[in-house]
Amino acid sequence: MPVNYTTPSAEQLFPVAGVRLGTAEAEIRKKNRRDLTLIELAPGATVAGVFTQNRFCAAPVQLCRKHLASGREIRALVINTGIANAGTGEPGLAAAQASCAAVAETLGIAPEQVLPFSTGVILELLPVDRLIAGLPAARADLAADHWHAAAHSIMTTDTVAKAASRKFTVNGQEITISGISKGAGMIKPNMATMLGYLATDAGIAQPLLDALVKEAADASFNCITVDGDTSTNDSFVMIATGQSGLAFADGSEAGWAEVKAALIAVSVELAQAIVRDGEGATKFITIAVEGGKDAEECRKVGYAIGHSPLVKTAFFASDPNLGRILAAIGYAGIGDLDVDSIRVWLDDVLVAEKGGRAASYQEADGARVMQQAEITVRVDLGRGAAAAKVYSCDFSYDYVKINADYRS
Numbered sequence: 249m250p251v252n253y254t255t256p257s258a259e260q261l262f263p264v265a266g267v268r269l270g271t272a273e274a275e276i277r278k279k280n281r282r283d284l285t286l287i288e289l290a291p292g293a294t295v296a297g298v299f300t301q302n303r304f305c306a307a308p309v310q311l312c313r314k315h316l317a318s319g320r321e322i323r324a325l326v327i328n329t330g331i332a333n334a335g336t337g338e339p340g341l342a343a344a345q346a347s348c349a350a351v352a353e354t355l356g357i358a359p360e361q362v363l364p365f366s367t368g369v370i371l372e373l374l375p376v377d378r379l380i381a382g383l384p385a386a387r388a389d390l391a392a393d394h395w396h397a398a399a400h401s402i403m404t405t406d407t408v409a410k411a412a413s414r415k416f417t418v419n420g421q422e423i424t425i426s427g428i429s430k431g432a433g434m435i436k437p438n439m440a441t442m443l444g445y446l447a448t449d450a451g452i453a454q455p456l457l458d459a460l461v462k463e464a465a466d467a468s469f470n471c472i473t474v475d476g477d478t479s480t481n482d483s484f485v486m487i488a489t490g491q492s493g494l495a496f497a498d499g500s501e502a503g504w505a506e507v508k509a510a511l512i513a514v515s516v517e518l519a520q521a522i523v524r525d526g527e528g529a530t531k532f533i534t535i536a537v538e539g540g541k542d543a544e545e546c547r548k549v550g551y552a553i554g555h556s557p558l559v560k561t562a563f564f565a566s567d568p569n570l571g572r573i574l575a576a577i578g579y580a581g582i583g584d585l586d587v588d589s590i591r592v593w594l595d596d597v598l599v600a601e602k603g604g605r606a607a608s609y610q611e612a613d614g615a616r617v618m619q620q621a622e623i624t625v626r627v628d629l630g631r632g633a634a635a636a637k638v639y640s641c642d643f644s645y646d647y648v649k650i651n652a653d654y655r656s
Contacts, residue, residue: 250408250525251532251621251641255399261413262424263392264447266290266489270389271401274382276375277330277368282401284379286386287325287445288355290489294454295322295363296461297485306334306481307344307374308364315348315360323361325485326351326379327443329404329430333366333374334480343376350380354387367404367430367443367481399428402443406430410521412514418503421494424449425510429518431474431482431525442522444469444484446514450507451490453497461486464512468519471547472639473554474526486511523639528646531563534624534639541632545582549627550638552580557643563623564642568614570599577627589630594623 267289274284289295297316299309315322326347333340348362366374389397399409413426431442452460465484496504524532535553540546553559558572573592578585592600594617599609617623 250521251529253408253410253521253524255409256396256411256413258393258396261393261395261399261411262415262426263395264424264426264487264489265392265449265491266293267426267447267487268390268392269394269398270386270391271394271397272382272385272389274328274378276328276378282397283329284382284386285325285327285398285401286351286383286390287327287398288390289323289325289487290491291321291323293322293487293489294452294457295485295487296454296457297363297483298461298465299484300479300482302480302482304335304480306332306366306370307336307340308333308347308366309481309483310341311344311348312363312365312483315363318360320358320360322363323357324351324355325363325365325445326383327365327402328367328374328379329402330368331366331372331374332368332370332479332481335371336373339373343374346376347374347379350376350383354383363485365443365481365483367402370480395426395428399430402428402430404430405527407525410518410525412517412521414510414514416506416510418450418494418506421492423492423494423507423510425514427514427518429522431522442469442479442482442484442519444515444518445487446485446511446518447487447489448507448511449489449492451492451495452488452507453495456496456499457486457488460508460511464515467512468515469522471550471637472519472523473551474523474529474641484515520639523641526641526647528644528649529641530621530644531642532622532639533563533641534622534637535627536624536635536637537627537629538635539627539629539631540634540636542634543636545580546629546634546636547638548582549577549580549629550636552576553625553627554638554640560640560643563618564644566615566618568594568611568618570594570614573625574600582629585629586631591628591630593626594618595620595626
């Protein structure tokens, strides 16, 4: 079960003018489940994305990058689960191209106006004939209020669908944001094994959106880790339809700060939902690192703690074996780190200072915090004013079971 997370109801996910979503059963890998999602965008929408840093990136990622770089107006997204179409060479690229061509024919647009996405088993070729056969049903299902169905359709090992939505007023104009994400395992910064789609009816010029999607990813999807593995397929896409009538050209306009903050906040919500539903997770852990010379070294420390199997298993066992946290800080890669300046807390319990165990620390206090479902590890490096956060979870027995049975 996810840690303190419940999928919003369909009524809590607001339609975004200019976006329609449809799902279908294409039997990509398994029968009797919706595994194909089609998203249609109205003319005039701007689209930006960031993708996996894995050099073995999947065929659909390669094609997404190419189509976005072409400058053509993006009019559709097609997403399949079950097969990742990664590690498939030229046949995989041909399958991704065929998917785009089929969507283009279905909607009367050009193949370069389609972005393809796949998630699932790596090293298996996408059965593109099944995907193409499922497109008519997905098109017939297109509707503005199908965010809830789409959130379910893009799942793989997720135990719950992940979605978020909000409405707010800017300059007297109501703005809507809705988004969905998927992911539970093979999650590490530099994009996780995840898919994320976020849309707003605000108008955002392409250069501004290109910068925003990167900033939002760095504050959200690039701050999460479940198991330290970076996938071949991760993608985060931001869509601005402009249908509300409120438009931003360069970010100097009144109201931009509010819209930007809301889009980043929803991105963080979607990213945290992935960690809360991490494979086998029983605890959600926030690692807040402060006092760094720059944000990058704060992230290094946060990632070292969040990736450590020894730290994660200690949290699962509620065992305050907190020397594991100190060890992770020490190997994070900061060569001139002065360990005597570091302080570490579990929530409000001071654990370590002056190079060792805090004089006030009692193991019973550490054990009390470790039993909580949500825990904050706070680290003060004592060497500057920079700060960063990383979101992680524990490792349970179920993580091994889920991944051992993944292809069965």
